[in-house]
Amino acid sequence: MVSHPVEQEITDYSDLTGLTAAVESVEIRARVFGFLDKVNFKEGALVKKGDVLYEIDPRTYEAAVNQAKAKVATDEAQARFSLADYNRLVSLARSDAVSKSDQEKALAAKDVAASTVIADKADLAARQLDLDFTKIIAPVDGRISRTQVTVGNLVQSGQNGTGTLLTTIVSVDPMYCYFDVDERTLLQVQRMIREGKAKSARDTARPVLMGLANEDGFPHQGTINLVDNQVNSKTGTLKLRGVFANPDGVFTPGLFTRVRVPIGEPHKAVLVSERAIDTDQGQKIIYLIDEDNKVFTRPVRLGAVHGGLRVIEDGGVKPGERIIVEGLQQVKPDSVVDPKLIPMPVNSSNQGPTNLSKSDKP
Numbered sequence: 001m002v003s004h005p006v007e008q009e010i011t012d013y014s015d016l017t018g019l020t021a022a023v024e025s026v027e028i029r030a031r032v033f034g035f036l037d038k039v040n041f042k043e044g045a046l047v048k049k050g051d052v053l054y055e056i057d058p059r060t061y062e063a064a065v066n067q068a069k070a071k072v073a074t075d076e077a078q079a080r081f082s083l084a085d086y087n088r089l090v091s092l093a094r095s096d097a098v099s100k101s102d103q104e105k106a107l108a109a110k111d112v113a114a115s116t117v118i119a120d121k122a123d124l125a126a127r128q129l130d131l132d133f134t135k136i137i138a139p140v141d142g143r144i145s146r147t148q149v150t151v152g153n154l155v156q157s158g159q160n161g162t163g164t165l166l167t168t169i170v171s172v173d174p175m176y177c178y179f180d181v182d183e184r185t186l187l188q189v190q191r192m193i194r195e196g197k198a199k200s201a202r203d204t205a206r207p208v209l210m211g212l213a214n215e216d217g218f219p220h221q222g223t224i225n226l227v228d229n230q231v232n233s234k235t236g237t238l239k240l241r242g243v244f245a246n247p248d249g250v251f252t253p254g255l256f257t258r259v260r261v262p263i264g265e266p267h268k269a270v271l272v273s274e275r276a277i278d279t280d281q282g283q284k285i286i287y288l289i290d291e292d293n294k295v296f297t298r299p300v301r302l303g304a305v306h307g308g309l310r311v312i313e314d315g316g317v318k319p320g321e322r323i324i325v326e327g328l329q330q331v332k333p334d335s336v337v338d339p340k341l342i343p344m345p346v347n348s349s350n351q352g353p354t355n356l357s358k359s360d361k362p
Helices: 059-093 100-133 183-194
Strands: 006-021 024-030 035-039 052-056 136-139 142-144 165-170 175-182 206-211 221-226 239-242 257-274 279-282 283-290 297-301 303-304 309-314 321-324
Touching: 052 165, 059 100, 059 297, 142 221, 175 183, 175 257, 183 239, 183 257, 206 239
Parallel strands: none
Antiparallel strands: 006 175, 006 257, 024 165, 035 052, 052 136, 142 165, 175 239, 206 221, 206 257, 221 239, 257 309, 279 283, 283 297, 283 321, 303 309
């Protein structure tokens, strides 16, 4: 059985292992001291930005706010009196009824009273912030974890994120996937970019495909949105990141995934079935038939699998040639055969990437 090689447009690719991660991951911590009064969410549920998650006993902070408001009112009254006294002395000064020293004292008292009011208002704002912090609000949309503290327990405030950890929130849509590209592939892509055969993912949107452990192929398509600035000298890899839409919540942070990265621009290639490939002393070969139906061999260099067919990168295979795809064990070079032409068989167990649509091509 013989077949003609298949010529089609393909995009080269590299298969890698990835790890999903949330775009936003937030630790919810207490910013004020007090006893926990309420937990207003269901553990593991989706929450919206602005939802009140926890409520801490506010009574101490309400009292502090009221006290600060009272001090503001008192000092505002004192400031008004100081201003009126100063204005009175200014009027008397026109007739030289008061001394210069008395005027300066009145001016200083007026300024001190005004400054005191400003300080009181700043203190009131700080007390109001503490009161507001008794209601702990979701800073982002996402899925919330279990609560680390239950109602009735004391939570501690702290500076620089040292307050009591209450729970965590991770965003759901979109989702990141981090993966590492090996040094050999990186150098290949850099060479293609210099030769104008590819575009850098730093300069233009580049597609990336992903599949989960329970999925066949790579059904999810995203875009590379990060190329790290240096190679990890310990692993010899460069970290990249793809972003994928996740409206149905299929992806969860921390999943290991299979990632397929298209490399370079689409180009025409010649492909044959895996059944047509044989090995002779470590060299990959194929069997062809000439015009006289005589068998001869040709060494080839193989590429990636696309649509169940193997790319012939080097070997001079032409689309119109006849390649033996069945019965390889029964033929040898220079033997004459009676060929029967059939379509090029496809290996369904190793489909490889299908061609990207026009809108998806890199």
